[in-house]
Amino acid sequence: MTIGQVPTIDGKVGRFARQFQYAIIAFVLMSICPLRTFAQDHEHAMTQQQLTPEQKRRQGALLKMVREATERFQDVREAEYEKYVLTFGCVSGPDQGAMGLHYVNFDLFGSGVIDPAHPQVILYEPTPSGRPKLTGADFLVDAEQWDADPKHKGPPELMGQLFHYFEAPNRFGLKPFYTLHVWAWKENPNGAFVNWNPNVSCESFVGPTNNN
Numbered sequence: 001m002t003i004g005q006v007p008t009i010d011g012k013v014g015r016f017a018r019q020f021q022y023a024i025i026a027f028v029l030m031s032i033c034p035l036r037t038f039a040q041d042h043e044h045a046m047t048q049q050q051l052t053p054e055q056k057r058r059q060g061a062l063l064k065m066v067r068e069a070t071e072r073f074q075d076v077r078e079a080e081y082e083k084y085v086l087t088f089g090c091v092s093g094p095d096q097g098a099m100g101l102h103y104v105n106f107d108l109f110g111s112g113v114i115d116p117a118h119p120q121v122i123l124y125e126p127t128p129s130g131r132p133k134l135t136g137a138d139f140l141v142d143a144e145q146w147d148a149d150p151k152h153k154g155p156p157e158l159m160g161q162l163f164h165y166f167e168a169p170n171r172f173g174l175k176p177f178y179t180l181h182v183w184a185w186k187e188n189p190n191g192a193f194v195n196w197n198p199n200v201s202c203e204s205f206v207g208p209t210n211n212n
Helices: 012-032 034-046 053-074 076-081 106-111 143-148
Strands: 085-092 098-104 121-125 133-142 164-166 177-182
Touching: 053 076, 053 133, 053 177, 076 098, 098 133, 106 133, 133 143, 143 177
Parallel strands: none
Antiparallel strands: 085 098, 098 121, 121 133, 133 177, 164 177
């Protein structure tokens, strides 16, 4: 008996079994790309204990550089003065935690340049007082722009940290992009460079929240 055949009187069950197999295969194929980002987050979290001393040193150095570069943004008005604009509302997930508030500098985003001293996005968490609290930074790169450059042989990385890929359409309404969150001001138990932070919440945000 071959795979997919089921002994029946009229063969209807056999045809149903084959159709069910095809439906499962199609579902898996459609799910591969959306799960890509989750898999990258999982990989970042699971490999923390396997890091070499040099990799740990580079991670620490990147966190230090981002903290120094964004310290002046403790007051969100400074970020707004430097053309960072609140975009996407407050981004939360059903069970992964949240990303929080994204203040995007679209001039930096359009440049396609990755510089730890000039992140494209400043991350905040809403608070009951109404004053957003600085949590980190996000480096954002247009995927088509990056991939079109012959000098780039793969996804961008920053000091050894590989960027995550978001395909389109996506919840942000952007074209496909690469992103790297750096939780320089808010501890993330899952890792300092994963997308979602379970210690961040959108509960205090006044306005529409960007959920899954």
